[in-house]
Amino acid sequence: MYCYLYDDFIQGNKRFEKELALIENRLTDLGIAGKISRLALFRNAEEMIRDEIDKGVTTVVVLGNDDTVRKVLNVIAESGVVFGMIPIGPKNNLAKLLGIPEGVAACDVLSARRVETIDIGSVNGRKFISEVSVPEFRAEITFEEKFRVFPTSTAELEVRNLSGESNPCDGMLQAVIRADVKKGLLRRSTKEESILPLQSMTIRSEKPIQVFADGELMEGTRFDISVESMGMKIITGKERAFET
Incomplete structure (x- = not known):
């Protein structure tokens, strides 16, 4: 029905x-x-x-x-x-x-x-299908309570579930961090990208930051992000951007 x-x-x-x-x-x-x-x-x-x-x-x-x-x-x-x-x-x-x-x-x-069962992400209890993005921040990130990262310069963060570059059926999210890194004798700044697969992470900031979950603005100082494996049944077309 x-x-x-x-x-x-x-x-x-x-x-x-x-x-x-x-x-x-x-x-x-x-x-x-x-x-x-x-x-x-x-x-x-x-x-x-x-x-x-x-x-x-x-x-x-x-x-x-x-x-x-x-x-x-x-x-x-x-x-x-x-x-x-x-x-x-x-x-x-x-x-x-x-x-x-x-x-x-x-x-x-x-x-x-054509029904596929895909992973669904969650940020502070709010569901997302595609990704969470933080366009500009300097905040502590804890990955699965195992290790922490604190960018020394302003960085960009994307946490992908369904993006065309990540698989929404593998039970994992994909964190992409882009930050300016100074290299060489002249200490020229270049943007480097790190990609980490994960199931959960926490962002902590002393000051409120802006986070976008599937494009919707959220503001705060702490964001708990996780994935629910095979959490949603969805009708897809032949030209979908992922394989199961």
Whole structure:
């Protein structure tokens, strides 16, 4: 049983009226039409999804973009239902990584129902699919409570789960640290990159820093990041950016 969640930015927007009509007709033709629910500014998305799951929904499909996915990711990952996506509008990087085309073409991917179980990341209890990024920081990083790193200069950090360069099915995250390192007699600064596979890490900073989880801003002085192996069932296309 399918439930389709329409994000509020496509509702009543004439720009998307024709495309939505094509999508709804194609879903009916494919025999996978289902309940339509609409996300709204003053409506609790998680509560709405739980209500639909209690009524027997086994697949939740969002119509929207990366921002839409962030609104519902926690409850979908925790519920164990299958997640699908019909990308509409701008900012659809996640759909590209999953091999899902935009608009009505995504309906055929849903119908093919190529379901993969992938790892899901967590930062301070907030789920993420793609990555956590820290664009500029000087903070202590503890890797799996085994060793610590403290950049001597301002550094960049990415913690990848699904990025096109990491495997979201190996039970590991990939930490990428880029920092300026001075070398040679002239002490010229060059940017070096270190890549570390891990299952958990902690970032500690004396001052608040900005962290982006799948593009969503978080601020604080401590961030606990971990991976839940095989934590989410998701419909993918043939052109997905990873192999299982």
